[in-house]
Amino acid sequence: MDFKGQVALVTGGARGIGRAISENLAKKGVSLAIADVSIESAAQAAKELATLGVKTSAVRMDVSKSDEVGKAFGDIASEFGRLDILVNNAGITKDGLLMRMKEEDWDAVININLKGVFLCSKEAVKVMVRQKYGRIVNIASIVAFMGNPGQANYSASKAGIVGLTKTIAKEYASRGITVNAVAPGFIATAMTDALAENVKQEMLKSIPAGKFGSVEDVAGAVVFLASPESGYITGNVVHVNGGMYM
Ligand code: NAD
Numbered sequence: 001m002d003f004k005g006q007v008a009l010v011t012g013g014a015r016g017i018g019r020a021i022s023e024n025l026a027k028k029g030v031s032l033a034i035a036d037v038s039i040e041s042a043a044q045a046a047k048e049l050a051t052l053g054v055k056t057s058a059v060r061m062d063v064s065k066s067d068e069v070g071k072a073f074g075d076i077a078s079e080f081g082r083l084d085i086l087v088n089n090a091g092i093t094k095d096g097l098l099m100r101m102k103e104e105d106w107d108a109v110i111n112i113n114l115k116g117v118f119l120c121s122k123e124a125v126k127v128m129v130r131q132k133y134g135r136i137v138n139i140a141s142i143v144a145f146m147g148n149p150g151q152a153n154y155s156a157s158k159a160g161i162v163g164l165t166k167t168i169a170k171e172y173a174s175r176g177i178t179v180n181a182v183a184p185g186f187i188a189t190a191m192t193d194a195l196a197e198n199v200k201q202e203m204l205k206s207i208p209a210g211k212f213g214s215v216e217d218v219a220g221a222v223v224f225l226a227s228p229e230s231g232y233i234t235g236n237v238v239h240v241n242g243g244m245y246m
Helices: 016-027 039-050 066-080 103-131 152-175 197-205 215-225
Strands: 007-011 031-036 056-060 085-088 134-139 177-184 237-240
Touching: 007 016, 007 066, 007 103, 016 031, 016 039, 016 085, 016 215, 031 039, 031 066, 039 056, 056 066, 066 103, 085 103, 103 134, 103 152, 103 177, 134 152, 134 215, 152 177, 177 215, 215 237
Parallel strands: 007 031, 007 085, 031 056, 085 134, 134 177, 177 237
Antiparallel strands: none
16 A cells, blocks of 8 residues: 555544554554543644654644634644545444433534534645645444444444545545444453443343454454555445444
């Protein structure tokens, strides 16, 4: 895969899946803007990944705030001069059964997980249309397809990402821009560490591969969809779930 001279922006790139995606792109020689609501962790990740020999930069950005997103994309444009890859990875959970779910928890999850993808993609396509080239990869989830008790807000946000992915893919396919989603199953990260041990053991029983996924499993699929070689694949969802949903 030839990523020569390319620049990527990874949202929520400071830790977990986003950190692994950033690292795998850096190993391919891609310059990186690591955008995160936590500037300290983004700065730490940027410092560590610079040791791989690529240009890196940490950007403070809450993906749900249009003014912060606009400013961050402006800063990235001045610093890197181009943007080839956007990975919309930032996401949160605020779980609870529907009857008890607070309106503010619904709004927070939809705003960060779904509106964030809209805001960042909108900024990115402005640059990518001018370049006549771009790759957008959105991180959805298996729960967009299966549902999950306690995750009405989260599963709705991730199902929304799938529809958004297909629509942006259709709008910009003729401009050399592809838009795809990766839907991870159960991946071992801080987000899933928070689950109770008995819930984890129960989930394991429903995974044909017999193990949880790793951040590397997700990063591998993202790097392929972000590559020039994936140019005729658009509007698709790649499931990375050990066979849990097919
Ligand atoms: P994580 O909590 O470990 O990391 C999320 C990162 O996003 C953090 O660095 C956090 O600071 C950042 N972030 C949070 N809110 C933000 C905001 N408003 N603006 C910018 N950055 C923000 O989570 P993870 O497990 O690595 O998940 C990454 C993505 O993968 C999420 O979209 C998540 O929904 C999705 N996902 C995870 C799993 C899993 O099993 N871990 C499964 C399916 C999908």
